[in-house]
Amino acid sequence: MRSLRSPFSLLVASILAPALAGCGGGETKEPPAATPTPIVDAQGRATNLNCPGAVGCEKAEGDLRVGASAQKITPTIETWTDTNQNGEWDEGEAYEDKNGNGRWDGVWLAGFGNGRAATGVHDDVWARVVVLEQGDVSVGMVSLDLVGYFQEYVLDIRQAAAAEGLDFDHVLVASTHVHEARDTMGMWGRDPSTSGIDPAYMDHIVKQTVLALKEAKAAQKKAKLVVAQAQAPELVNDTRRPFVIDQNITTLQFQDESGAVMTNMVFWGNHPEALGSKNTLLTSDYPHYLRETMEAKWPGAPTVFFSGLLGGLTTTIGIVGCPDFAGMETCEQGTWERAEYVGKGAAEAAIAALEGGSTVKDDAPSLAFRRRSFLLPATNISLGIAVLSGLMPREVYWWDGKRVTEAERPGLGAGLLLSGDVVIASEVNGIHIGPVAIATAPGELYTELWLLTPGGSSYIESPDGADYPDALAEVPVQSVLPEGSIKVMVNNANDAIGYVIPLPQWDQVPPYDYVADDDQYGEENSSGYQAGPIITQEFVKMYAE
Known part of the structure; x- marks a missing residue:
């Protein structure tokens, strides 16, 4: 917080200070130093902050330094023999007791309704981060492969990062809104009256995210920026009038001084729900294929995906999946081919834009x-x-x-x-x-x-x-x-x-x-x-x- 003193108070202080200094040999007391804005206020709410300019983040001068990292947040899945094919474990059915606690621990997938237990893992879900620092200003940007992540948990990550000595002024924590990862909002448990949240898993997310922030901070290098925007309207649909879509797939590519790609941040608004309600394998949905495609192009450079506009409702539902030469659909909603078509297609559009002639470059962002x-x-x-x-x-x-x-x-x-x-x-x-x-x-x-x-x-x-x-x-x-x-x-x-x-x-x-x-x-x-x-x-x- 800033320490503000009026001209009048400064005048009074200047008159009284010499007199007070000569009374009884006492020393003048300096006003308390201003302290940086806390992460949370006394009521546990996020605080307001503008940087540069505030105490602790006064100036953003010099080189922009950037680092990136990714840590898995994939939960442990205990598989079972679903004898009666009802989608959940029942007494007498064999199961894997991976944590040795003597009971079956279901992982309930978020989205599309209750009672959808995960039966395995198709691809890992992640905490992926980019950290940026310039002078006194330091920002972490986190993307979690989750359906949603409440404000309280975001504040937990910020405070846990601070406890680890990571001096971020701000940490953004966004969820991709994937409908095929573990429930982190409580709405999709075994039944409508049972929460799908596992506190131990929520703690694991915090731990892994802080680890990713720490690794990214340690990997920071001087960076320059390339910005590209692409569009792939065939991959996204709007299912409620008025039909309005922000078609831009925006990529921020950070390069080191030699021009080597350090990381790509991709922003695009399209519900990650290509797999649909019948899938029971844990996955990050189409963002998996988007990141896989971009990381194949630039090995060693993590891709961090952020969901853009999701309301209205922008979705993969209703697009023509994998059209053939006649424009007929060949991969339906709810298939892995559909998820790959969307994710790979968006990535290829982003790559083409980055390699095209309409990029915006900033060597000193x-x-x-x-x-x-x-x-x-x-x-x-x-x-x-x-x-x-x-x-x-x-x-x-x-x-x-x-x-x-x-x-x-x-x-x-x-x-x-x-x-x-x-x-x-x-x-x-x-x-x-x-x-x-x-x-x-x-x-x-x-x-x-x-x-x-x-x-x-x-x-x-x-x-x-x-x-x-x-x-x-x-x-x-x-x-x-x-x-x-x-x-x-x-x-x-x-x-x-x-x-x-x-x-x-x-x-x-x-x-x-x-x-x-x-x-x-x-x-x-x-x-x-x-x-x-x-x-x-x-x-x-x-x-x-």
């Missing part, structure tokens, strides 16, 4: 970031009850920002969520690397809340059947970022609050405009109708500081 914490009402009753019951473990707060204590939690009811008396805490970030401005949202942002039309206006609609016909359209986040920058979005960053929908398009009550029935998937999986207005305004406030 700068580094800066902004972090802003805020409170958000969670008016989705189903998800709210899951939080209050402990099924989805996360902290809740009173409207004034004070953390709800363990003693107070048993007395909480859904009515307090609806009224806004009890809220959740989250954050937004802006990370600036040379010409690139990266905005991070804590959920799955509808593309209309991000993207500007070619003419600079908003894509947000006000359909007749929506619930708030008089609502004002939110300010698209792109319009807040620095003019002329290459603008990139990361979703499910530092939290996982579900879909973030423009308020004018919120459509949960009949008559429906966008669908003919009551399957309002976006609204059903959103923290609530206030998320869009609040999150976009937090970006405005963050960049007004």
Whole structure:
């Protein structure tokens, strides 16, 4: 925090200091030195921070130094003989007791419903990181192959890294939102009333992520930057009107002084769900093939994938998979061929763009970031009850920002969520690397809340059947970022609050405009109708500081 003193107080101090120094031989006391902003405040919330400029990260001068690393976070799978073919272990069925605790420990895959136990591992899931340092400013960027990762766990990683002596000013932790990894949000356990979270596995994620951060920090070298953008519209679909997609596959390639590639960071908005609901092998889905393809091109250079815009809903569902010469689909949703088609196709587009003539190069890139914490009402009753019951473990707060204590939690009811008396805490970030401005949202942002039309206006609609016909359209986040920058979005960053929908398009009550029935998937999986207005305004406030 900055120490601010008015001109008047400085004048008084200058007059009194000599007199006080001569009284009784006493010495003047220096004001306490300003200290760096803590990782969390007294209530356990993320703190606001802008660097360079704040205490502890005053200047970003000199070379940009970059390092990358990857550590596996693959859980141990205990296979079993599924005699009755019901998808889970039953008494009397043989199983592998790999941890020797005398019971079968199911690994429940996240997404598509409850009771989907993993039967093996197709490919590892990862904590992949890039760390950047310039002068006093140090940033870690983490991508986890998980469906979602709550704010509390993000703060655990930041504090664990600090405890290891890693002096990061900020650590971004995003999940790829893969639907084929272990449940880390609690929603996809054995049944709807049982959490799928294993505390020991959550601790393992923290440990492995900190290890990756440490290794990447040790590997830092002076770096230059190449930025490329590609598009592959045949690989991504939008399943809800208005059909708006940010088609850019943006790659940040860092090279050392000799031009050797150190790492690639790829940003693209497309749900990693090509394997579908019937798959029971643990996998990172299409990001596995994307990273594999890029790492075959540049061996020894880890590829770190971040999911871009996921709301709206951008997905592999509905594309034509592996079209033949006549344009007919040859690999259906739910197949490994489909996942490879999407991941390899996106990687090949990124590689072609990096080797093309339209890249942006910066031999001396700068580094800066902004972090802003805020409170958000969670008016989705189903998800709210899951939080209050402990099924989805996360902290809740009173409207004034004070953390709800363990003693107070048993007395909480859904009515307090609806009224806004009890809220959740989250954050937004802006990370600036040379010409690139990266905005991070804590959920799955509808593309209309991000993207500007070619003419600079908003894509947000006000359909007749929506619930708030008089609502004002939110300010698209792109319009807040620095003019002329290459603008990139990361979703499910530092939290996982579900879909973030423009308020004018919120459509949960009949008559429906966008669908003919009551399957309002976006609204059903959103923290609530206030998320869009609040999150976009937090970006405005963050960049007004």
